[in-house]
Amino acid sequence: MTTTRTFDTLIIGAGPAGSATAALLAEQGLRVLVLEREKFPRYHIGESLLPFTCHPLKRLGLLERMRSSEFVKKYSVQFVSSSGKASQPFSFSTRYAPEVAQTWQVLRSEFDLMLMENARAKGAEVLEETTVEELIQEEGRTVGLRARSKSGQPLEFRAPMTVDCSGREALAPTRLNWRIREPKLNKVAVWTYYRGALRDAGIDGGATTVAYVPEKGWFWYIPQHRDMISVGVVAEGKYLTRGGVREPEQIFKREIEQNAWIKAHLACGTPVEPYRLTSEFSWRSRYCAADGLLLAGDAFGFLDPVFSSGVMLALKSGALAADAIAEAFEAQDFSAERFADYSRTMREGLENMRKLVYAFYDERFSFRKLTDKYPDLAGDITDCLSGDVNKDFSRLYAAVAETAEVPAPLPYGAPLVKQEAELPV
Numbered sequence: 186m187t188t189t190r191t192f193d194t195l196i197i198g199a200g201p202a203g204s205a206t207a208a209l210l211a212e213q214g215l216r217v218l219v220l221e222r223e224k225f226p227r228y229h230i231g232e233s234l235l236p237f238t239c240h241p242l243k244r245l246g247l248l249e250r251m252r253s254s255e256f257v258k259k260y261s262v263q264f265v266s267s268s269g270k271a272s273q274p275f276s277f278s279t280r281y282a283p284e285v286a287q288t289w290q291v292l293r294s295e296f297d298l299m300l301m302e303n304a305r306a307k308g309a310e311v312l313e314e315t316t317v318e319e320l321i322q323e324e325g326r327t328v329g330l331r332a333r334s335k336s337g338q339p340l341e342f343r344a345p346m347t348v349d350c351s352g353r354e355a356l357a358p359t360r361l362n363w364r365i366r367e368p369k370l371n372k373v374a375v376w377t378y379y380r381g382a383l384r385d386a387g388i389d390g391g392a393t394t395v396a397y398v399p400e401k402g403w404f405w406y407i408p409q410h411r412d413m414i415s416v417g418v419v420a421e422g423k424y425l426t427r428g429g430v431r432e433p434e435q436i437f438k439r440e441i442e443q444n445a446w447i448k449a450h451l452a453c454g455t456p457v458e459p460y461r462l463t464s465e466f467s468w469r470s471r472y473c474a475a476d477g478l479l480l481a482g483d484a485f486g487f488l489d490p491v492f493s494s495g496v497m498l499a500l501k502s503g504a505l506a507a508d509a510i511a512e513a514f515e516a517q518d519f520s521a522e523r524f525a526d527y528s529r530t531m532r533e534g535l536e537n538m539r540k541l542v543y544a545f546y547d548e549r550f551s552f553r554k555l556t557d558k559y560p561d562l563a564g565d566i567t568d569c570l571s572g573d574v575n576k577d578f579s580r581l582y583a584a585v586a587e588t589a590e591v592p593a594p595l596p597y598g599a600p601l602v603k604q605e606a607e608l609p610v
């Protein structure tokens with residue numbers, strides 16, 4: 186027999202978006218339940234943080250925990266040409282105070298466990314090894330969830346609000362047929378972990394390196410604690426599988442030969458984990474909310490790994506979702522319209538970042554040429570790439586448009602209001 190339990194808010198997934206939303210709502214005295222399919226600590230990709238992750242981490246009360254953690258400190262980013270020549274590392278301290286300018290390279294199993302434990306400590310209930318199977322909808326409103334425990338027991342939960350933080354699985358957008366593929370960013374990634382590979386000396390030893398391979402493909406090289414390096418290659422599927430090569434290990438090893446810096450840095454290390462592969466991952470949800478339902482983190486949309494924006498956007502959307510839901514409780518109104526500001530902020534941030542992602546993959550575009558011509562725009566580029574994404578970047582994108590395609594905003598992501606309104610940007 187299925188018993189039904191009632192809460193104020195149900196959250197699907199205990200990744201960064203789910204745990205942030207849960208902690209901030211529980212802190213306000215709301216009864217919050219998080220349903221998480223896995224047993225933590227669990228593996229997850231997405232290890233390089235952006236400077237502006239500092240703000241949601243601070244709100245969650247986790248900055249001190251981060252400072253005393255083993256996570257590698259990240260002060261800079263560098264780019265390596267396909268010939269293997271490294272740029273001068275770009276240091277965040279040229280623009281920000283130390284609290285923001287230093288961020289981290291994390292192991293997600295440990296980072297996400299910390300976030301989940303924080304949600305529990307603030308009063309949220311978290312059920313691990315519990316898979317959400319469907320939304321319960323009555324008269325067009327989401328009123329709860331059906332889930333299943335590891336032992337197969339069916340479970341039912343009800344609440345006036347449900348937040349989908351299920352990551353790329355995107356439970357609600359998939360069930361509601363809201364998933365829309367990004368028209369052009371059709372990349373795939375192959376990655377693994379090395380122990381004992383080379384890291385640069387000094388403060389830049391924790392830098393993220395983006396190293397180019399042909400056809401706008403690129404490697405990430407992310408130093409982690411315990412002498413581990415996360416290293417992966419991102420490119421279009423047809424480039425990575427050219428000549429019929431389909432095995433992730435073969436793809437990876439062939440691409441190492443395409444960049445002398447990556448080859449030299451990996452030469453003294455040993456691959457210690459399986460080679461992993463993702464399919465094309467860029468997409469957006471048609472809507473961000475409906476009556477009783479809100480999407481946060483990757484469940485709302487995912488851009489591209491190139492500028493490491495995913496965790497920052499997940500934490501930020503979790504914090505914004507919690508604020509919007511707390512206001513909805515005060516008003517006792519859980520209709521989609523309430524989430525219009527949330528939608529505007531998240532879409533603006535995603536679109537600003539998306540324009541720079543498009544520029545990065547545009548053969549004609551070069552950050553160096555742009556800042557040579559417009560030195561005063563260097564600060565805007567830094568802000569966007571550091572995660573300060575909700576600003577007016579119109580001058581920057583007018584300059585980018587001189588050499589590269591600047592995409593129009595995707596017309597998706599507003600709340601689903603009863604009369605489908607026009608979608609303002």
Ligand SMILES: Cc1cc2nc3c(=O)[nH]c(=O)nc-3n(C[C@H](O)[C@H](O)[C@H](O)COP(=O)(O)OP(=O)(O)OC[C@H]3O[C@@H](n4cnc5c(N)ncnc54)[C@H](O)[C@@H]3O)c2cc1C
Binds near residue numbers: 199220221317353374
């Ligand atoms: C190749 C690649 C490289 C990346 N590199 C970076 C990077 O360097 N830096 C960065 O910031 N981001 C990176 N990202 C993005 C980053 O991984 C995500 O943006 C981030 O994890 C999103 O957090 P989230 O909380 O939305 O979702 P997730 O972290 O995916 O968490 C979702 C949680 O929901 C749970 N779940 C899913 N379905 C269900 C269900 N039905 N029932 C119950 N629980 C469920 C999952 O088990 C999971 O724990 C990368 C992504 C890719 C693909």
